[in-house]
Amino acid sequence: MRFHDRRHAGQELAVRLMEWAADGDLVNPVVLALPRGGVPVAAEVAHALGTPLDVLVARKIGVPRHPETGVGAIVGDDPPLFDRRALEMLGLSEDRLAPDVAHERTELHRRELLYRGDRSAPQVTDRAVILVDDGLATGATARAALRHLRRRGPARLILAAPVCAPETAALMRSEADDVVCLLQPSGFHAVGQWYDDFDQVSDDEVIQVLHERSASPSKS
Incomplete structure (x- = not known):
């Protein structure tokens, strides 16, 4: 199918x-x-x-320079949810990914405003x-x-x-x-x-x- x-x-x-x-x-x-x-x-x-x-709206947190490979995600103003095993395998830390999280959070809020306008969730x-x-x-x-x-x-x-x-x-x-x-x-x-x-x-x-x-x- x-x-x-x-x-x-x-x-x-x-x-x-x-x-x-x-x-x-x-x-x-x-x-x-x-x-x-x-x-x-x-x-x-x-x-x-x-x-x-x-x-x-949810946003994937990708590996630096390889954003298609996800190691976590964010929704709203919630803390990021990371795949701990993936972080360890790739030698990444939450601190290292903080700029990526901030960028995706900005994009998340942009899309929320774009899609919903002034409507409440x-x-x-x-x-x-x-x-x-x-x-x-x-x-x-x-x-x-x-x-x-x-x-x-x-x-x-x-x-x-x-x-x-x-x-x-x-x-x-x-x-x-x-x-x-x-x-x-x-x-x-x-x-x-x-x-x-x-x-x-x-x-x-x-x-x-x-x-x-x-x-x-x-x-x-």
Whole structure:
């Protein structure tokens, strides 16, 4: 199985989540997307469930000069969450990464303002929260996001993604109440290999999707 694009992946993911909604297991749900790639996926889920859609901005902390290699992540004003084993293997320290953390924190707040404007972050206390991404490789940003949300007291915390590295999906089960992942291929190398169209999502696309969803009535 492959996905045509992120919207197709979101539609397939929504079918699985609709089964839970039909059983009444999702109380006052809200869908949160990890931007940017998670937004088109989450939009389809929110549309199918008739729920609000918003974003939870997380930023990966990469290795200096090799930013694609993540060793941690940040959400909001939370302290950075590092992969201690990776730091030791690479001979890195938190102090050494402090400038990178500061840079990513600035970018995080820029995106929050850009995507949400003057809207407050959605309330998640005592609600079913569905955190959506377009796929999980290392899961660094998802782990930081889940811990951030857990501290805010959701009634149920669900991580949902169309495709996941099997070992990452297993690790995420200690962070979320439920992990919904349609594909967990043994030959996983990168999220994009399971999409026909995996072009980068732009800020403008994120803003447009959020605007369209906010203009759509939610189910009561």
